[in-house]
Amino acid sequence: MPKLEIYDPAMCCSTGVCGVDVDPVLVQFAADLAWVGEQGVAVQRYNLGQEPQAFAANPAVVKEMEAGIDRLPIIAIDGQIVTTGLYPSRAQLAQKLGLTLSGGEETPTKSCCSPKSGCC
């Protein structure tokens, strides 16, 4: 089974409720990851504010960040960076991971929103 790694920007919480307003993209993405996990994919999520060691340990990720902090979030499958600067939809995740979406699990596609770094 593939391994999915997400390098999030520094933020208080993965759903963004700690910011000034809730970002529905973050909430939906967290739920999508839960679904991906249920399909047997090993999901690892790193937050720059809380787990900087994971970022520092990955030269490819550091290289992206040097190009611009807006490259976050970075998503890697089996160590290969597949997207930067956006949270993919469930359908896009499924496609990249070779998973099959059953009809009921299709969610409205939204992406390309930069995450809000929010904390209190």
Next chain:
Amino acid sequence: MIALNGTPRHLFFTGKGGVGKTSLSCATGLALAEQGRRVLIVSTDPASNLDEVLETPLSGSPTAINGVPGLAALNIDPEAAAAAYRERMVAPYRNLLPAAAIQSMEEQFSGACTVEIAAFDEFAKLLGDAGATANFDHVIFDTAPTGHTLRLLTLPSAWSGYIDSNQGGASCLGPLAGLEKQKALYAATVDRLSDPAQTRVVLVARADSAALREAERTRHELAELGVGNLHLIVNGLFSARSDDAIAQAMDQRSSAALLAMPPGLAGLPRQVVPFLPRGTVGLDALRAIVDPAAIATPEGPADASTPLPAGLGALIDELASAGHGVVMTMGKGGVGKTTVAAAVAVALARRGHKVHLSTTDPAAHVAAAVGSEIPGLSVSRIDPADEVAAYTEEVLSKARGTLDASALALLEEDLRSPCTEEIAVFRAFAREVDRGSEGFVVLDTAPTGHTILLLDAAEAYHREVLRTRGEMPAAVTQLLPRLRDPAFTHVLVVTLPEATPVHEAERLQGDLARAGIQPWAWVIEQSLLASGSRDPMLSLRGAYEIPFIRRVADTLAPRCALVPWLAAAPVGVDGLRQLDH
């Protein structure tokens, strides 16, 4: 005489700000040390004056107190703890990650939550780790003002519960996530707090109904948290020994308050510390608390005079001429912020203005202080629990349309985080300030430390707003510029004519200046000197006020008003009108 029999290893002093927690914890520590015990006094109050009371410069590690073998003390400064915590988290990555990443991490660790968490972490180290204080027989915590104390005490169980139930891993624990590994330490902290053999919590109150009501609220909340070993100290109880009108009124007011004490509080083991005319700063004053009988009673009235500043009326006239805006009363808890705010609100309404009176102080009783209705005056309270509920509902109702069930469940989980309250209360505060563009808004803010955190949050929030796209209410984006606009916001620093409150208010003024806010005036509350009392004890205490009144009026305050101690309580519309002259 302070009773020391059966004192457990850990002692906490808690109560409304200004009731004397620091003096009593120091007096108890002194008494224990003089019996040969090794004692550590710890202050977690962001506005601590432990140094002053013990006449020894202190730091973040135990310092021996001059002239008292066996006694040591330390100050936990939450701001410094937060800075150290931030540095610990960020420093290892300075050479490994790009500058922009470092900056974004630092920003993440600059909020109010980090300060709270860092302070708690320090506190847990002392209480949860027996090794940290192994050299002492007793550890006495002079805890922060009540709202803060309660949070400190409730957080461990809230967080332990959160860590247990949060299946999604490090989700909304925010800055706390780095501390998740310390779960065992937090569990030990909770255990120690709830074990009557190890910990006693002393509720400190004055003999006045607001302080006793606050103590009862704390008793109830602590009992719910499973803290069973509770004692009560009634501090500074005055008994009239003359027929002076002020002395009689003070005596009657204290007796009535004690008689009306809530039953839960009355059932606790209780001690009374009498009124001491010479203040409570310094080791000699602490010895007087330990053994008040050794203090001689003055024979006649003290004669002292100084030119006194005018009352509050002139300041209110000047405020009224602006026609609208925000008036904030600020100062340490217990100095009379609520009374001044309510008096200003009532006086502005009587001058024909539309006035809204609002409080963020969890220990406030604004509605009770105003008593009856006045045309043009409305009153509200920012209740953190209500604000959290309303914010949660607002977020969920927005999300319900767009999210599936599992995403909603996750969102609900994150809304249980400690951060939510900060956000919710802050939004309410911004909303209240926004009303000031139409009429007057009078805000009775929370105690000093919390107020500063609030303003800090305002600053962080402000930066956040500038960066975030869309959807922010105008009230929030305009908040900080409005607080800094002297034509829009008038800050009244409220204090008492005593060493500690003046010292604290001076610090507050410095903190405000750093936040870009200049106080407009100072109000000195409850002056015995201005009351004209000829009672020997009260006039002696009155004479002790002179240097503090002079310092405020001559050096610290751009404008100054002096409010006398009033024989008729400043409660209700008529009571509050006494201040408006």
